[in-house]
Amino acid sequence: MRRLGAVQHKVPCVFLTEVTEERSRKRDHQPFQVIATEELNPVALESNVDCAVATEKLDGTCCYVTHHRGQPHLWARLDRKPNKQADKRFKKHQHSHRSGKVLFPVQFRCSGFEWNLEEDFKSVPEAWIPAHRVKHHGGHPVPDDHGHIPGWVPVETDNKQYCWHSSVVDQDAGVALVLRPRAQGEDLLEVALVPLTELVEQTLELIGTNINGNPYGMGSKKQPVHALVAHGSLLLRDPPPVDFQQLRSWFQESPEGRVEGIVWHCNDGTLLKVHRHHLGLRWPPAEPSLSARPVVVSVPRTTEGLHGPFPSFSRLNGRCFSRLPLVSFHPEAP
Structure with missing residues (x-):
């Protein structure tokens, strides 16, 4: 494909x-x-x-993978x-x-509204970058018709605002948890450990327990489950x-x-x-089609040193769940 x-x-x-x-x-x-x-x-x-x-x-929040400090890095959406x-x-x-x-x-x-591109906008982190296709004038990014300048900010593990973004990546190890179609199964999904190098210059959607009201029913408050899904990867x-x-x-x-x-x-x-x-x-x-699809976990047991949910997913390696909401770290999970 x-x-x-x-x-x-x-x-x-x-x-x-x-x-x-x-x-x-x-x-x-x-x-x-x-x-x-x-x-x-x-x-x-x-x-x-x-x-x-x-x-x-x-239905999630948009993310982007590009380089930061010389390494592939996950970036979160932040409009100026x-x-x-x-x-x-x-x-x-x-x-x-x-x-x-x-x-x-x-x-x-x-038409007719004039922005002062130097003074009219809130400050953003120094590492912030405008999104692709944002127009520029006089060296400054120009806002869209909603008055926003779409952009990205690198996800840092010590920033609580992006804690759920951080939960699906290990920047030091250069890997991410990605939900994607399983190559061998037409309807089967898999949660896989994917090198960030394979995701560079792609946008992805972060979905899961604490994102947009969790329409896909993933995880729970005690055991949240999140994953990245590459845009365009789920064909109809x-x-x-x-x-x-x-x-x-x-x-x-x-x-x-x-x-x-x-x-x-x-x-x-x-x-x-x-x-x-x-x-x-x-x-x-009542049940989105994504939630009704079976899921297999493909996270190898070589996750020593990785943080967050990576070790928990590795203990489920090879497990198949009949529906996405059933993916759970509980030992009695079906």
């Missing part, structure tokens, strides 16, 4: 969208909803989305946001320029055509459709997505 491109920030919806006055069901701080129309995004047509590879969109005064000005401008129907790619067209076997009504029916009726959304990887490198919320559907369902 060819390696798919890393998921970029602000992946556009495969359909044109419109803004409603209802409060978002996905983001508590967002006083509006973005709903898909039945009209395909022109970019989808230009990129021949019908021939794209459809993959599962996961406006300070209080600039944010107040920006929201006032948004409100005065708000329109009901919005065409790709923005949710608010805020029989995705529906890119048609509003057929997609909506697939999300509602197909066992494979119990996913947060779909990301299409087009042959020209373009990425497009649709989220259940775009179609007015609830997330998560």
